Amino acid sequence: MGNIVLEAKNLSKAYNHTKVVDNLDLRIEEGEIFGFLGPNGAGKTTTILMMLGLTEPTSGEVNIFGYNSTREPLKVKKITSYLPENVGFYEDLTAQENLKYITRLNGIPEREADSKIEEALEIVGLSKVARLEVGKYSKGMKQRLGMGAALVKEPKLAILDEPTTGIDPKGVEEILQLIVKMSKEQNITILLSSHLLYQVQKICTKIGIISQGRMVAQGTIKEIGENLRKGEKESGLEEKEEVLEVKANPQLTPDLIEAIRKMEGVRGVEKKTTDYSLEEIYIKYFREG
Amino acid sequence: MSSGLKVVFWKEMADYLGSRKFIILFIVILVTAVSLVYILSQSITANPTALSPDYMFLNLFTVSAGSLPSFIFFISFFGPLIGIIFGFDAINSERSKGTISTVLSQPIYRDALINGKFLAGLATIAIILISIILIILGLELGILGIVPNTEEISRMLMFFVASVIYIGFWLSLGILFSIVFRQTTTSALVAVMVWIFLAFFILMIASVIADQIVPLDQNSTLEMVAKNENIKNMIMRISPVVLFQEIIVALLNPSARAFGITSLIQATDLLPTPLPLSQSLMVIWPQFVGLIALMLICFAASYIIFMRQEIRAT
Numbered sequence: 001m002g003n004i005v006l007e008a009k010n011l012s013k014a015y016n017h018t019k020v021v022d023n024l025d026l027r028i029e030e031g032e033i034f035g036f037l038g039p040n041g042a043g044k045t046t047t048i049l050m051m052l053g054l055t056e057p058t059s060g061e062v063n064i065f066g067y068n069s070t071r072e073p074l075k076v077k078k079i080t081s082y083l084p085e086n087v088g089f090y091e092d093l094t095a096q097e098n099l100k101y102i103t104r105l106n107g108i109p110e111r112e113a114d115s116k117i118e119e120a121l122e123i124v125g126l127s128k129v130a131r132l133e134v135g136k137y138s139k140g141m142k143q144r145l146g147m148g149a150a151l152v153k154e155p156k157l158a159i160l161d162e163p164t165t166g167i168d169p170k171g172v173e174e175i176l177q178l179i180v181k182m183s184k185e186q187n188i189t190i191l192l193s194s195h196l197l198y199q200v201q202k203i204c205t206k207i208g209i210i211s212q213g214r215m216v217a218q219g220t221i222k223e224i225g226e227n228l229r230k231g232e233k234e235s236g237l238e239e240k241e242e243v244l245e246v247k248a249n250p251q252l253t254p255d256l257i258e259a260i261r262k263m264e265g266v267r268g269v270e271k272k273t274t275d276y277s278l279e280e281i282y283i284k285y286f287r288e289g
Numbered sequence: 290m291s292s293g294l295k296v297v298f299w300k301e302m303a304d305y306l307g308s309r310k311f312i313i314l315f316i317v318i319l320v321t322a323v324s325l326v327y328i329l330s331q332s333i334t335a336n337p338t339a340l341s342p343d344y345m346f347l348n349l350f351t352v353s354a355g356s357l358p359s360f361i362f363f364i365s366f367f368g369p370l371i372g373i374i375f376g377f378d379a380i381n382s383e384r385s386k387g388t389i390s391t392v393l394s395q396p397i398y399r400d401a402l403i404n405g406k407f408l409a410g411l412a413t414i415a416i417i418l419i420s421i422i423l424i425i426l427g428l429e430l431g432i433l434g435i436v437p438n439t440e441e442i443s444r445m446l447m448f449f450v451a452s453v454i455y456i457g458f459w460l461s462l463g464i465l466f467s468i469v470f471r472q473t474t475t476s477a478l479v480a481v482m483v484w485i486f487l488a489f490f491i492l493m494i495a496s497v498i499a500d501q502i503v504p505l506d507q508n509s510t511l512e513m514v515a516k517n518e519n520i521k522n523m524i525m526r527i528s529p530v531v532l533f534q535e536i537i538v539a540l541l542n543p544s545a546r547a548f549g550i551t552s553l554i555q556a557t558d559l560l561p562t563p564l565p566l567s568q569s570l571m572v573i574w575p576q577f578v579g580l581i582a583l584m585l586i587c588f589a590a591s592y593i594i595f596m597r598q599e600i601r602a603t
Contacts, residue, residue: 082394088387
């Protein structure tokens, strides 16, 4: 068990009495890449805004490294980077100048700032265009600059809100690699919000599924799959023409397989394990939700 | 001054001073001011008695030559435009570009953004005004050889302060609309509408209301005319344009003692001696306070609304 980086307790947010986030509990440990999954409008961005103190929760609270997001937003924002969905930069300034503004807002001394900016731009692969106005950047480049902006303040936690929307497959791949790099090389804990399953499945160590403002499942993909299976039908037999289907939950033991093989008239045994893929988990939750 | 505020202030300053709107505005004002001075000096050289001998320098700002308006009319007319131009997209453009989330997710207080923008706007306006005044001063010295005396210099300083506050009101109005309206075009249009209303239509409305309360006809006594006029003036003083015009009249014309019809009635019994600056300030003190209050109310409203808003890019 690592240290707890982020903890949300009974977090709720209502707009005009409509609950957008409803008693949400969330816990992220150090070093994780946490996939915050949910369809559009599930309350992901609102939850994130509450984490950063950019909007006030109706009830409940969020603590990041022990600092309360609503009461001590400055301390939270000092160690947390936020990459908003559709990140924006000052288009008439260069990438380097934009990052400079961010380092200044973070109170990073001018001397250190330049080398940190250079390093961040190097990591996201924008060194060559550092002195180009951001207005001339493509969408993918802007998104990478957003990652650079998240890196430059050397945070302990990075909250990335839909970092791959509107980006071509190659760009998506680059960004996903960057996220893994951030996590492994810079030791940054990451919260990745997304509605795109395969990306989350690819890089996240843990996931939380949010639906209609509620956290419906949380854990590793395997854990969630197992939980789902517990709720499934118990073991049973089913006869289909020449085949006898034996279903066992949680699993077929070798003894059982051996016993079946020895049975009269059995010509062969085929073993199949059904692991829930994230997609199945997802569809299952949202059909029910 | 918190560090976040300082950073925002300098960034916005650099933005304003390097922006295209600043350069265009500066050129327009400069060209107009220079041609005003030029034509004025032409007509004054032809007819030197147009200026009062005591306050020749101040007179240059109040005298109008030919079809051209006077300099003070020019400021009271263009001032609102300058303020609105610098304020109308302050917050909503940050929203539409998505930069507001980037900036406010950094460790700064939320009010640093709005305070920094407002102060940077005020500073930019002060720079524009002071350079225009200095340019005019230089031209006057060069062309006409009129040297301002100390009284005139202190009056010019007060005029400068009043103008900054006046334009500051329009700046904070622009910022308020940039917070309330998500579209920059909406906030610009509404701000211009308010300006046109307060500058032009308020006079008509004030007359209509005054005539309703105290109807005038051919048999009306002087008292009733005065009452009607007073009501009209009270209503018109809602408008910062009117307040500002009264302030600069008193500042730049040292013999002004009162406004409206009272000034006409009293003037017949008074010697038209100029007042010292302190006395002129006494005359317009209520207007001055009113103007400052209007600016602060506008800014306070923007502040409160902004602090309660959710920071989410649109």
